[in-house]
Amino acid sequence: MIELRCHNLNCDSRLQQIDLDFTQANFVHLIGPNGAGKSTLLETLAGIIKPSSGHVILRQQTLESYNLHQLAAMRSMLKQQDSVSFPLTVEELLLFYCNWQYAIPKQIELALEVEQYRHRHLPELSGGEQQRVQLARVLLQIWSVIEQGEGLLLLDEPLKGLDLRHQQKLMSLLKSLSKSGNKVVMSLHDLNWCDGYADQVVLLKQGRLVATGTVQQTLIPQQLSSAFDCLISVQTSLEGKKLLQTVENPS
Numbered sequence: 001m002i003e004l005r006c007h008n009l010n011c012d013s014r015l016q017q018i019d020l021d022f023t024q025a026n027f028v029h030l031i032g033p034n035g036a037g038k039s040t041l042l043e044t045l046a047g048i049i050k051p052s053s054g055h056v057i058l059r060q061q062t063l064e065s066y067n068l069h070q071l072a073a074m075r076s077m078l079k080q081q082d083s084v085s086f087p088l089t090v091e092e093l094l095l096f097y098c099n100w101q102y103a104i105p106k107q108i109e110l111a112l113e114v115e116q117y118r119h120r121h122l123p124e125l126s127g128g129e130q131q132r133v134q135l136a137r138v139l140l141q142i143w144s145v146i147e148q149g150e151g152l153l154l155l156d157e158p159l160k161g162l163d164l165r166h167q168q169k170l171m172s173l174l175k176s177l178s179k180s181g182n183k184v185v186m187s188l189h190d191l192n193w194c195d196g197y198a199d200q201v202v203l204l205k206q207g208r209l210v211a212t213g214t215v216q217q218t219l220i221p222q223q224l225s226s227a228f229d230c231l232i233s234v235q236t237s238l239e240g241k242k243l244l245q246t247v248e249n250p251s
């Protein structure tokens, strides 16, 4: 298990007194309304944002004790606005950003189906196609480490823009990578993905930790309704999965 913890993490008013331990969970879902601090937490865990106080422990060391080169070899992050406006081809992007000049590994290609875009320019791809390419780039950056089950993936809304089939394929890939020892921490807005996938859910609101634990412990209607400021009901599907939906408030 990759040790990943944060202690009394503060980032101006964006994150306040966050104590979290992700060591025992390999697939972590960060949820919460807009502005809750999900991206800030991911970027702090990646070492992109320096906390104003508190610290992150990755593999028995504080994040500050690693240099950028060491961090880039251990963890990879998908940022929310990872789009490229200059006319790089997919091949050039993978070469420049992660020195990848080979065929896309089968496991990645099966989920993301990006080989077909190899000679296309990024700005000429659709939003979802670009997102799939960026996800491939993030995986390839530390692919040799991921293959050994030792990678840390920090993904800010990786499902954004993906069609249903690619959402399913991506979630299956991430689950399988997490089962082989890699740690995946991702933010998402569709809470229906949590059950069956997340080992640990983190619910944030206004920079503060509201709840963390298993799906059973965190996806509680009252708690969610209060955090999201809307009525949320939880039902159980025939397969026993938790299904969440907002309930319109009669006015």
Ligand SMILES: Nc1ncnc2c1ncn2[C@@H]1O[C@H](COP(=O)(O)OP(=O)(O)OP(=O)(O)O)[C@@H](O)[C@H]1O
Binding pocket: 014, 032, 033, 034, 035, 036, 037, 038, 039, 040, 041
């Ligand atoms: N660069 C920045 N400088 C200062 N404040 C910021 C910056 N980026 C975001 N914020 C603020 O920090 C808070 C947390 O933002 P963050 O992007 O982490 O939220 P989020 O949970 O990822 O939201 P969303 O679901 O909308 O992506 C928000 O109040 C936001 O306005």
